[in-house]
Amino acid sequence: MLRVFGRDVRSQTARAASGSPEVIVDLLTGAGIVLSRYARRFPEARIITVDLNPRLLSAVSKSLKRQGFKNVETIAGDARELPMPASQADLVNISFGLHELKWLDRELILGEACRILKPGGELIVADYRELSGPVRRAMARVYFILFEPRWIAELFCGGLQGEIADAGFQVEKVRDDLPITRLIVARKVTEEVCMGGLKLVR
């Protein structure tokens, strides 16, 4: 759906980042389309890309290196329990990955995002949103039923930003002006506010 209606969404996602992040972590990288936009925008940044699928990560890393980006590191592992120290990242991106996961996994990953961010660090989340208008709503409904997990509606109508706030972030901006996408910019204000997703299950 994004390929058809939202070609510019991924560039807009990377453009939402503020400042000059030195360490960018991309969780649930997939094919790394958004990541390449960050790399172009912040060519000097150290980029850490995380996905369960090592083959995808290897392809993403090779592609970025071919384009001239040298500072790319891959972590083939579980974003619910990152092998990374706390307070390391200036920016964490999670784009079009959370809707594929159930609530507890989303909370664990958002908890880890909070833990690895430096205080003041920025979280950018882009994911599907509900549509307005009867025709568009009906079309999106059919698409979601056919191609996306049944729990995707939990992210709609404030659900996603609520989950981000529950993980300890201060939600600063919610943009609904991009096609089928909700773009959320949030900040880790202090160390203490992180809910640390793993506390939920331990």
Ligand SMILES: C[S@@+](CC[C@H](N)C(=O)[O-])C[C@H]1O[C@@H](n2cnc3c(N)ncnc32)[C@H](O)[C@@H]1O
């Ligand atoms: C839809 S893709 C992400 C798309 C991509 N971020 C983008 O912007 O186009 C979802 C990815 O999440 C990864 N994934 C799912 N659960 C994960 C987990 N617990 N830890 C790390 N990666 C995970 C999958 O392997 C898959 O590559």
